[in-house]
Amino acid sequence: MNPDAAALWRAPRWMLAALLAGLGALGPFAIDTYLPAFTGIAASVGASPAQMQQTLSAYLFGFAFMSLFHGALSDALGRRPVVLTGLVVFTIASAGCALSQTIGQLIAFRTLQGLSAGAGVVVSRAIIRDMFPPAEAQKVMSQVTLFFGIAPAIAPMVGGLLFDRLDWHAVFWFLAGVGGLLLAFHGRLLPESLHISQRQPLRLKPLLAGYAELLADPRFLALALASGVPFNGMFLYVMAAPAWLGEHLGLAPTEYFWFFVLNIAGIMAGAWWSGRLAGKLPPERQIRRGFRIMVGISLLNVAANLAFPAHASWAMLPVAIFSFGWALMVPVVTLMVLDLAPTRRGMASSLQMGVGSLSNGLVAGLVTPLVMHSTVALALGSLGLMGIGLLAWLWVRRQLPAAARR
Template identity: 35%
Template sequence: MSTARPVSRLSLLLTLGALTAAAPLSVDMYLPSLPTLTQVFGVDAARAQLTLASFFIGFAGGQSIYGPLADRFGRKRPLMAGLLLFALASVGCALAPTIGVLIALRLVQAIGACAGGVISRAMVRDLFPPAEAANLFSSLMLVMGVAPLLAPLLGGWLLDLFGWASIFWLLAILGGAACIATFALLPETHQPDPSRPFALGSALRVYARLLSDRYFLAYALAGGLSMAGMFAYIAGVPFVLIDIYHVPPQQFGLFFAVNVIALIGAAQFNRLALKRLSQQQVIRRALFVQLLAGLTLFALGSTGTFGLYGIVVPLFVFAGSIGFVTPNSTTMAMAPYGRDAGSASALLGTIQFTLAAIMASTVGALEDHTARPMTIVIASCSIAGVICFAVLRPRSAIV
């Protein structure tokens, strides 16, 4: 437990939710512009999707930096540095003259954005025991869920009125505001530890210990493969809905919002489920539902059966299952690691977004102007998630 100055649960929840929203805003508000980028820069869909893949790669790799920094220097200073980098990179994205420059700057933007996710998780671990932390993560998903719920609608509106670059100008403003809010509102939940060495070798030893722990890997891969399936959906669905099913960009946000509602709604039901079931039991059942949804999506979506409904209904169920898997797998993966909470949070995020980058890139690489690539990748993630959790799941759980 931390000795941080008292802070109300509500203000902590709202502030951490806003910080964690940097990544979903950077992805979801940007989605309606993907088809437009193919025209603006004269590239194909696969090239435009690399602006998503590079973001995922940066988000995955950057997290490994912030974990050791947050464990050594405290939580606030690395968090503020990341938010400042995010704001500056967003300005660069708005001014990008070519698709290549945009792809590179999206990677830098992601390295800044991932500070919010890594350090927010570590702060929750600093302040609360596992059972209470799982409830807070469920509430946090409600707060941060507002971002992907509204972001595609806002992105479509900005795209229509001011062009694609306006999306990044807004992200730059939000990043600067978040940096100021962190300085003014958040407590320091982990005091700097001068006795802790900050060196590559030390960080690698901590990561090696985590990766050799079946307990950590069971929950990290369960959550990571669920999120990878979600990001495969994010990478593929703009082209599936807008190009194949001819959904207008302004209405695309409504379809996207339905799945976000499923995710954040399920996360709130998770709080009720934890009153009757263990976190392990909730994860196991949610992964089974996810498997059924992924296989149904593949069967219906890849063949065009039931048209648009064959896509959106299975995706709704798939997204809902993530709302049960994510808060519980996050909490359980980090539970045994107090002093190394920052590193555990960083590695957890690195695994999640490495898988996300791979799956998002795979959707683009398999592009054949049908929904099949997206459905194949999502179904594969759901199958792999069930297998990994069944094989690696520990015999006992921390409660």
């Protein structure tokens, strides 16, 4: 923790949470906003459904790859330079997407978007732990998740309206505007939270040794899986939204927002409850509650899709409840990851995000095309992904000392 943290931010804590949430929301915002325009983009550039899926995969793999380095760079150079550079590149990449004339150009600029968008997500987590002790950090992490939920809820509505009233190019011009606005706010307000005495040398040998040390720790990998893979139980439905919402549930692109509103409401409610429990309930019990909710609703979702034809009146609700369970436990697991490497929190955040983003890319590129043809297959896929995270947590909770679990 920065010894001068109290002097770095004198405004209310929720204002810093809102500032950091803007960074965290940028990554999913770049996905949710353009999903309603899928069909229009495909028709405009002559792309097949598989090629359109590649625009998602390219973004996610770019996000996963560069997420491995954002945190380590911020450990050496400071948090602010990495965040601001990422925002500059994201804004330029969004403009490039808007100007793209072919599917190849769009995939290239989407990759650049992914490479830059992760900077804010990764570094914002390290900033929280730089600034606050554990119990306070959990409250701020929960507030960030709460504010983070607002933007993705609005994103598909904005994207659907822009596509419906203008065209798909307007969606990416809008993202460029969001990037520019965040750059202006963070350039003016974001403090440098990494104390000069805590910076790590940016030399290849120590850097590789740090990565090797973390990757060799099975507790780290298990915690990263426990936080990142269950997210894909929800993310699978986001990636399959054009098929699931449009074909199976019969919704128009401008109606996709109902799913996103319910989903993000679940995330915000879970994050709010997580913040309320900080310092009152042992973290291990809080994580257990989150997994119980996800397991129960996943089994119910499979049973409902087997028993009844999927309908918009009920099919979206189980995913929202799943999101609630995930948001309840993920702030606690994230802080456990960061505290495994107190001198390399940026690197730990990078690797955690890299594991999660890699699984996101695999879900978007491999799993989603296999299961999006059937609502039953989607429900089973979501259950399976959550199960991987649950097994990882059940293993790691036996390996962590009692002090770490508290």
